[in-house]
Amino acid sequence: MKRLWIGLTCLVVSAILYGSTLIAAAVYSGLLLGDGGLGWDPRYGVWDTALIEIGTLPLVLAVLAGGTGIVLVVMEFRTNMAGNEEQHKEIGG
Numbered sequence: 001m002k003r004l005w006i007g008l009t010c011l012v013v014s015a016i017l018y019g020s021t022l023i024a025a026a027v028y029s030g031l032l033l034g035d036g037g038l039g040w041d042p043r044y045g046v047w048d049t050a051l052i053e054i055g056t057l058p059l060v061l062a063v064l065a066g067g068t069g070i071v072l073v074v075m076e077f078r079t080n081m082a083g084n085e086e087q088h089k090e091i092g093g
Contacts, residue, residue: 003073003076003079004073004077007069007070007071007072007075008069009069010068010069010072011065013065014062014063014069017061017062017065018059018062018066020058021051021054021058021059024054025047025050026050028050029047029050032046032050
């Protein structure tokens with residue numbers, strides 16, 4: 001049961017981190033445009049320039065936390081299903 005809660009927590013942290021990064025990039029990309037803007041790299045475009053300057057580390061951490069969360073939740077469900085099958089054999093047999 002611990003793995004389930006840890007996995008769900010990892011998924012929530014991943015969603016919050018990913019969403020926060022995208023919101024920050026959206027706000028920052030507005031500052032890159034217009035007169036007196038900070039400017040952006042034409043090779044990447046406004047959005048990718050903002051993501052690069054904010055940093056890709058939060059996105060990488062979000063993906064790692066999400067993957068870890070999914071693995072932990074799946075492991076917990078598989079453990080519970082195996083336990084239920086053994087319990088069913090004991091009751092039926």
